[in-house]
């Protein structure tokens with residue numbers, strides 16, 4: 001597994017520090033309000049579970065799962081809901097929590113879909129942002145780290161459902177997915 005990793009881009013210690021700061025910012029901005037945190041499965045689960053434990057405001061947790069059509073390292077932009085929320089968003093302040101914003105297509109779709117359900121407010125939070133790759137404009141309210149255009153795994157992010165358990169954000173060697181494409 002270590003042989004598949006080219007470099008550590010963000011260490012577990014740096015992630016911990018940044019998640020604490022993000023928790024403080026979000027708790028301050030939502031003081032006196034109740035939040036519905038919407039985690040996007042599966043990539044956001046590890047970030048989300050660390051983040052919510054840094055929040056000092058009352059909150060509910062719910063999840064959505066989406067899949068985007070495309071090849072295994074990029075999206076085509078067509079998004080499909082695999083699992084929807086279980087709670088109603090009416091009278092709720094929503095915070096969408098994503099692992100990474102790449103082209104922006106997934107987050108844009110989620111924002112439009114959830115906005116149409118008329119919550120009190122809606123904001124977005126992502127651990128990672130790859131601004132160079134953006135295809136559509138989308139507002140990121142809370143961002144952990146802006147990163148260059150590398151395909152990364154670990155801390156919840158996968159390649160082909162693998163590597164999610166790695167504690168650091170790691171750059172995968174391109175030959176790992178190039179080899180797979182040839183098969």
Ligand code: IMP
Nearest residue numbers: 075101102103104105106151152157158
């Ligand atoms: P977007 O719709 O292009 O912004 O892509 C969002 C989704 O693509 C993320 O939620 C991830 O699941 C996946 N993704 C994009 N870049 C990476 C990456 O570098 N590593 C792992 N997954 C990624």
